[in-house]
Amino acid sequence: MMRYFIDATVQIIEEEGIENVTIRKVSDLAGYNSATIYNYFSELSHLIFYSSLKILRKYTSSLPAYMAKGSNPQERFLLMWECFCRYSFAEPHIYHAIFSSDVGGGSKELMDEYYDQFPDDLDDLPPDLKPMFLEFDMTTRERIAMEECIQAGYIKEENAEHVQEMIKLTWQGMLTLVLNRRYDYSWEKATEITMTYIKEILKNANSFSFEFTLDHR
Secondary structure, eight states, rough: HHHHHHHHHHHHHHHHHHHGOOHHHHHHTTSSSSHTTTHHHHHHOOOOOOOHHHHHHHHHHHHHHTTTOOOSSSHHHHHHHHHHHHHHSSSSSHHHHHHHHHSSHHHHHHHHHHHOOOGGGGTTTTEEEEEEETTOOOHHHHHHHHHHHHHTTSOHHHHHHHHHHHHHHOOOHHHHHHHHSOOOOOOHHHHHHHHHHHHHHTTTTTTTTOOOOOOOO
């Protein structure tokens, strides 16, 4: 039953935009009354969150082949970020809904529940990438993605947390600018600019000397 409502929401998002999703529209399209939706979703933001995760499959399905072009851990890490930038800047509202929007708390629980219900959404991923996608927190996801680079010496262990924070903030800043249309960038241009900075950060990862610790509270 959940899938009917999620599929209807995805259709509305793709045809009218995420900002035009309403309970009434979803219930009409799914063929059930509005009250039935609340048997499965506590609020509209949860339904949008789940639907955004379904749309995320475009990215997860493309990632393995995209990363396969890399010949070493650093290249694969950069290709992972390039693929993520391409999809997130093409559909910024979706990635904002997943990684930045307020869904009333319990975001990790929502993600866990979604993949418990629909594990096939991760079928295209190899076993070594699945743990990253089962983590909600971006810092944890990036640490998993970065581990191979750390082990290979591209990023010093003592710099890893700061480097991943710099990369995350670079991406998040561009996503916000694209989302709010502060810059009239195509997703291609936004990706190109963001990757220029990420490559520079990674190139200098072992040269940085950080004299402070991060507080993620």
